[in-house]
Amino acid sequence: MFKRYRLRDYDFKLVLLILALSAVGVIAVGSAEPSLQNKQLAGVVAGVVLMVVVSLFDYTMVIRLNWLMYVANLVLLVAVWQLGDETKGATRWLTIGGLRFQPSETAKILLILFFAQFIMKHRKKLNTVVIIASCVVMYALPWILVWKQPDLSTSIVLLAVFCIIMFAGGISLKLVFGAIAVAIPAVALVISLALQPDSDLLTDNQKTRVLAFVNPQEYETTYAYQQLNSVTAIASGQLEGKGYKNNEITSVKNGNFLSEAQTDFIFSVIGEEFGFKGSVVVIVLLFSVALECISVARKAKDVAGTIIAASMGGLVAFQGFFNIGVATFILPTTGLTLPFVSNGLTSLLSLFIGMGFVLNVRLQAKKSKQ
Numbered sequence: 001m002f003k004r005y006r007l008r009d010y011d012f013k014l015v016l017l018i019l020a021l022s023a024v025g026v027i028a029v030g031s032a033e034p035s036l037q038n039k040q041l042a043g044v045v046a047g048v049v050l051m052v053v054v055s056l057f058d059y060t061m062v063i064r065l066n067w068l069m070y071v072a073n074l075v076l077l078v079a080v081w082q083l084g085d086e087t088k089g090a091t092r093w094l095t096i097g098g099l100r101f102q103p104s105e106t107a108k109i110l111l112i113l114f115f116a117q118f119i120m121k122h123r124k125k126l127n128t129v130v131i132i133a134s135c136v137v138m139y140a141l142p143w144i145l146v147w148k149q150p151d152l153s154t155s156i157v158l159l160a161v162f163c164i165i166m167f168a169g170g171i172s173l174k175l176v177f178g179a180i181a182v183a184i185p186a187v188a189l190v191i192s193l194a195l196q197p198d199s200d201l202l203t204d205n206q207k208t209r210v211l212a213f214v215n216p217q218e219y220e221t222t223y224a225y226q227q228l229n230s231v232t233a234i235a236s237g238q239l240e241g242k243g244y245k246n247n248e249i250t251s252v253k254n255g256n257f258l259s260e261a262q263t264d265f266i267f268s269v270i271g272e273e274f275g276f277k278g279s280v281v282v283i284v285l286l287f288s289v290a291l292e293c294i295s296v297a298r299k300a301k302d303v304a305g306t307i308i309a310a311s312m313g314g315l316v317a318f319q320g321f322f323n324i325g326v327a328t329f330i331l332p333t334t335g336l337t338l339p340f341v342s343n344g345l346t347s348l349l350s351l352f353i354g355m356g357f358v359l360n361v362r363l364q365a366k367k368s369k370q
Contacts, residue, residue: 003058003364010055011362014292018340018355019048021285024270025341025348031245032253032261032269036343043345047352054356055363062357063304066117070138073110076103077145084149092149102346104146104154108161109354111142112311116304119169123303127172135166152206153334157319164314168297168307213332226265227329229257234271234279234328241275262343264335267327283324286339290317293358299365309361312354315339 022044030037076094080103084091092102115135125131139162147155167176193199202210212223219225233252242248252258253272258265271279293313300306316339323338325331337347 005056005363009363009365011292011296011359014289014296014355014359014362015051017285017289017292018051018352021282021289021340022047022348024282024285025266025338025343027244028266028270028273028341029262029343031273032258032266033343036262039345040343040348043348047349050349051352051356051359054353055359057356057360059308059357059360059364060302060304063113063117066114069110070114073103073107073114073142074145077107077142079103080149081145090149090151092151102344104149104151105344105346105350107142107146108154108158108315109350111139111158112161112165112308112315112354113357115139115165115169116307116311119165119307120302120304123170126170127175132166132171132175135162150203150206151335152202153322153336156334157315157322157336160318161311161315164311165307168310169303209333213329216329223333226259227326227333230265230268230327231329233258233265233268237272237275237278239276241271241273241278244273246273263337264323264333264342265327266338266342267324270341271327282338282341283320286316286320289339290314290320293355296358296362296365300361301364301366305361305364308354309358312358315354316351 026037026041026044029040080091080094083094085093085095085100087093092104093100094103118135118138119126122131139158143155143158143162146158190201193201199207208219208223212219213227216224216228229252236242236250236252242251246254248254251272253261253269258268261269267279267282270282274281290313293309293316297306297309297313300309319336320339322331322334322336323342326334326336337344339351340348
């Protein structure tokens with residue numbers, strides 16, 4: 001399970017980027033909701049410890065338990081469906097032995113590890129109908145359970161992660177372009193059908209969120225309210241920001257005009273208090289973490305390592321884009337956290353564990369490619 005590694009092969013650059021991003025998160029959460037700052041800091045410390053410990057495990061040995069991971073993931077998601085805690089019309093949380101967590105967050109990491117091993121084992125047959133169909137079916141099972149919670153935002157992220165997994169695994173570019181040609185009109189058709197009054201593809205809440213994005217003036221006091229306030233907060237920060245934990249009465253955050261400021265709209269807090277400069281720092285850090293993961297993927301010794309590193313990089317980039325897109329009103333409200341920044345221990349610890357595996361992939365990189 002453990003190997004002898006060289007210290008110089010450890011990706012300290014990735015660690016420092018993650019720590020910097022996490023530090024921003026502790027600072028921002030402390031302003032958005034002071035009572036949660038110590039909890040956020042404790043989560044970061046625990047996450048760093050987990051990341052370092054996981055980074056020393058041989059990932060090629062761990063992913064041999066891929067079927068156990070897959071079954072455990074399904075069991076947890078089914079348990080949420082049957083026994084989960086309902087909050088704001090959605091059932092996403094599970095409490096086991098006093099520990100409350102969100103299995104849809106752990107699902108992202110478990111599915112990446114599962115398919116890393118599965119595709120590596122069948123990599124020579126990856127472009128056959130049987131293997132592609134098998135991947136789609138096996139991914140669809142947990143995806144449907146997440147969709148039914150309902151959790152549209154995480155469902156979209158899982159679809160993006162699946163595309164990255166298949167691409168990194170070596171699926172034919174002809175199939176990729178063919179799928180894109182079919183997917184674009186298909187997605188447009190599904191969205192059109194989903195927004196019909198008699199459609200049950202989306203819940204009434206999800207439909208209204210999309211409509212509020214398309215026509216915010218009509219919903220400016222209801223569903224578009226938070227995003228409009230978020231844009232106001234970011235814009236009011238201008239270049240330098242209003243200052244950390246400022247007492248200005250014009251502050252959108254201080255006026256409690258942002259709900260879930262510590263999670264969904266944490267970027268709004270950063271934009272208001274640290275301005276354009278602070279916002280750019282966060283975006284650059286997220287982009288740098290994703291790029292470093294891709295760099296690790298290029299150096300991986302096998303297909304499994306490539307899938308793990310590329311998928312984690314894609315997860316951070318895509319989820320970060322969605323969170324910031326919602327905060328800046330270029331996307332409908334989704335409810336996704338900003339990686340390593342937003343409050344949410346399940347998401348935070350899951351990401352740290354995933355990055356632990358990326359670090360191990362780097363430790364075992366092909367020496368000829370260094």
